[in-house]
Amino acid sequence: MYAFDIERPATLAEAVAALSNEDAQALGGGQTLIPTLKQRLASPEKLISLTGVAEMKGISSSGGVLTIGGGVTHGEVASDGSYKALSDLASNIGDPAVRNRGTIGGSVANNDPSACYPAAALASGATIVTNAREIAADDFFVGMFETALDEGEIVTAVKFPIPEKANYQKFVQPASRFALVGVFVAKTADGVRVAVTGASNEGVHRWSAAEEALSKDFSAKALDGLSVSADDLIADLHGSAEYRAHLVAVMTKRAVEAAA
């Protein structure tokens, strides 16, 4: 680690002010950032810890929308239970230490192409709330490790409309246990959304052909004959692009079966 300073603002306004400094970086649960610092792969001069920011805490539900503060940990979401598929997803992130520190704000801001929450946010049609604006998930996840966030912008909450039916299937990369391929399926009155993580060089994305088929008939059978192209999918020592393409179809089917 290189030396750095750290600040712990107590309010959002203080955090925003602190982050306006060019060399400052937000610190959520540190489950991605701290290992990066330890490896000397990043050298921020100042970390602005968000764990003390009151406005980013807590989970609330109203009008069928679940609002999760940006500083809420995976562990808290796991034990909440009001959106079961989301709680199940959170309970399978990392290990207890990761779940007790890592935050939903940090996860969506980081937008790791193999992370779990981005799939949930995209499939649920969630809204990412920042200190400055509200961004639809469809516009928020731009590409691998890329989001619509501006420099110094803070994810203060994520709003999830709770679907009628939903499920997340994660086929784990056996070492990291992130998603080698993860598929989140959510069915609402407006139709079905399918979001895929882990598979693509572009990061999390929707599978529109499957959405169309499932919106007509929400059953695994409706997916028969559908497949995704291996073009632009990730290939690494854990699996080829073709294997990932195959898994997308398998995991989607399983998610539909489990949701139904």
Next chain:
Amino acid sequence: MPKDGGIGAPTRRREDVRFLTGTGQYCDDMNMFGQTAAVFARSTVANGVIKSIDTTAAAAMPGVLAIFTGEDFVDVGGNPAGWLINSRDGEPMKEPKRPVLAHGKVRHVGDAYAAVIAETVEQAKDAVEAIEVDIEELPAIVNMKDALSSTNYVHDEIGTNQCFDWGWIEDNRAATDAAIKGAHHVTTLELVNNRLVPNAMEPRCSMAQYNRANDEYTLHTTSQNPHLTRLLISAFVLGIPENKLTVIAPDVGGGFGSKIYHYGEEALVLAAAKKLGRPVKWTADRTEAFLTDAHGRDHVTKIELALDEEGNFLAFRTETLANVGAYLSNFATATPTFLHGTLMAGNYTVPNVYVNVKAVFTNTAPVDAYRGAGRPEATFSLERVIDKAAREIGMDPIALRRKNFIKPDQYPFASAAGLEYDSGNYDALMDQMEKVADVAGFEARRKESEKKGKLRGFGVNAYIEACGIAPSNLVGVLGSRVGLYDAATVRVNATGNLSVMVGAHSHGQGHETAFPQVVAEMLGIDPQSIDIVHGDTSKIPFGMGTYGSRSLAVCGSAVVRATEKIINKAKKIAAHMLEASDGDIELKDGVFSVAGTDKSVTFGEVALKAYIPHEFPLEDIEPGLEETAFYDPANFTYPSGAYCCEVEVDPDTGKVTVESMTAVDDFGNVINPMIVTGQVHGGLGQGIGQALLENTTYDENGQLLSASYMDYVMPRADDVPFYGVDHSKGTACTHNPLGVKGCGEAGAIGSPPTVVNAVIDALQSGGKNVTHIDMPMTPHRVWSAMQNV
């Protein structure tokens, strides 16, 4: 049996109290007054010429005390290979120098070319980043087949990438070829024994002190064999006289082979400590462990099995390429040869065996012995090709093995690969395995799995290994440059408790519990009054350390011999005290008595007498009660086993789960069955890891892609089933005093082929004619194999 446990008692490991309560003392836990930190500058390319190293800026950084480069060590010796292998043409193997720090060229990613000593680790790291190095990158030599035909050499001075081309047994070659040529059926299999990163929980750490007052050095280091490390440093590398160098291996958090060897970092901290007159400590981080610990396995093999019409084995013929990496680690040349080729007759009466091994230099981390060392490679080749043959000739895999087993009345048995097996009963192990695993119930379980949409497979394996390494005379003939005896000193203290100094090192094996059980049994005293001292060359006799499942068979035998000497002397003292003759003294339950009388003295009274020798027959007996014995075994020991497992394969994803794993082993006599079971459990976990998970991958540029736990899969609790472990059917070793064989490596030897055989069986049951999948059988590989048939 003494109260609290003698031989055969499942005593809980006493060392676990300190390990589990955080009071173990590992190298990195220790800090010395005035200590400094060493950090290494390591190559980021696999192959390159060092054009220049400019340390000026780095040397001026805050806290920097000294910087070393390869230039500083050109006059000291190289880290040697411990075993000389001659090629088939009689030429000795190629032995390029392995320097303390790379000089001239870097040869693998992680190869250290400089080291910074600073007040703190962070300061040293900053300075390492400030070293200006110009390395001209050369194409990397990664693939062994390419290496053999390339004129791009890992070591230019030897003009080849082949270390040796070894034949075993060369005189059997023609007969083996003829047997294969004339056979009714020949089964051929090409396979890879995948490279493994040892991943001991504790990374390597070395800390050196130099005492100017008496010109003495002390090295605390993560070692499995401190005396060997001292010998290598003294006799080959730095030339520090042995009597001026103490090597201490305190609590060590796992080794699995990787801490047998002497590494350049140990020499560096010693040299730096002398130069600075201050202690110098280096602790590897996990990335360094991945890049620089000696790796294991990495064989590419073609094996053929010839059979007659009845399924009798006629011959095994093997051609293997063995990767030794960029430099020869200390036992790198013994592992693919004498620890592998000599086991290629397996448990079988096969008359012809021929093994050819070409060892190959590549721009990868050095490869050396790793839990099992050569024997897992032998077992894997044999038991995979036998399974394939059974399928080809339509015979049950258990029946085919039984048909060719050596039978109990054939011992001692001279195997076609040159060893003399002393004892065993392979059919009895197979019987027990079938019972423990309920093999008869497999078909019903398969149907249950099929109902869930899973393919279920059954895999079986029989292994033999050579442990208790090793008879010095024999290994001397075979090329070993060291002896492989061990030593123990039993010191009875005046107040009747005992310190037993042993040459073996315990880093997870439970010696501190098991060895006292042996002594307690012999003396009839409480094992709690006996402590084991190990790991410190200034305290223990010259022993060869722990590896090759040798500690109990070799060092334990030395403990027995030393304890026998204690008993002999104690009887003399007791005879004097009881005014009887030595021959009439009996020892039972810690009491010496005169046969046929009620006259007796306790062990404690004799001990006190030895140290307060009033009215002592000094002309016949010396005072004191302390004895040393060196023990050199007459033969290897030959543990064997019958293993099976059941797997489920998810046909949609290729994911394999191990549903059950049964290990029935013949370890000879067992001192502590709980420790033995634990050793088997650990080995099985590692074997399942090798079979399914551990995927060491270098890309074509020699970059290690699996250099962290984000990509290298260590087996976790949910990757393994509950195990069925049984060692009740042992046959005693005939040539050591305890009749023991060794259990440390068995699990890692027996399980990989078992798992692969089961996966193949599962796929075949699903109508997929897959005959082989290379390890690790990742979901992707299994799925791909299913698509390709």
